[in-house]
Amino acid sequence: MGLQWMLLTCVVGAEAAVAALLTLPAPRAVRAQIVGLTSMLLQPFAAVLPFAAFQLLDIYWKNEHRLICTGEMCTSEERVRFEKSIFKSQRNVILCVSVFILYWSIYRICKFNKDIKALEEVEKRIKDE
Template identity: 40%
Template sequence: MALEWVVLGYAAGAEAIMLLLLTLPGIDPLRKGLITVTRNLLKPFMSIVPFCLFLLMDIYWKYETRPTCESPDSCSPSEHLRHQKSIMKSQRNALLIASALVFYWLLYSVTSLVVRINQLNNRLEKMKNRD
């Protein structure tokens, strides 16, 4: 299962880097190529959404089937520590899922806005040249 979380982490990192590069001022010559690359990667990155839902169901299943320590005497300290570590990992993984989904949504929105701004700028230039 660790490989799935590594893949999701790398995908979220790639989304964050692309989002950062799209929103940085002063890199207008690179922006046109970056927009093309980002628009081509949005469809493959869409697979993150069902992947995140699958991993979220995995977290829920592990939460529902975990052993419980109902009384202080029923669990050893090592079992209690293992239980606490499992909860921390689940919370970390849920945060990774949320960040991957938010970065995808932001990347999609920012890419759409940048493309729309470029279209409007081109239309404005045509109107100026025509007059």
């Protein structure tokens, strides 16, 4: 079970690094190369989105079927274990949601850069005429 969360953690880290790289100021030629490479890699990296969605569904199902430890019947050890599992679930939900948000952000940044490049080409063509 820990391997899948480690995989999502690595994906979130990689997406955050790519988003930071895309937003740093760079010369136009370098930025065009970074955006082109990132755009090519976006489609294969979209495979992580269904995986994160499945993990969210798994967390939801486990939350709905979790034994609730409230009242005087629970020992302090059981209550601590219950609260620890709640905190892990919340952390994992944040991890899954951040996969979607970072992927969408990278997609939009690449799209904006491509649109800006297309508008610059149109402006250059109009000036040449």
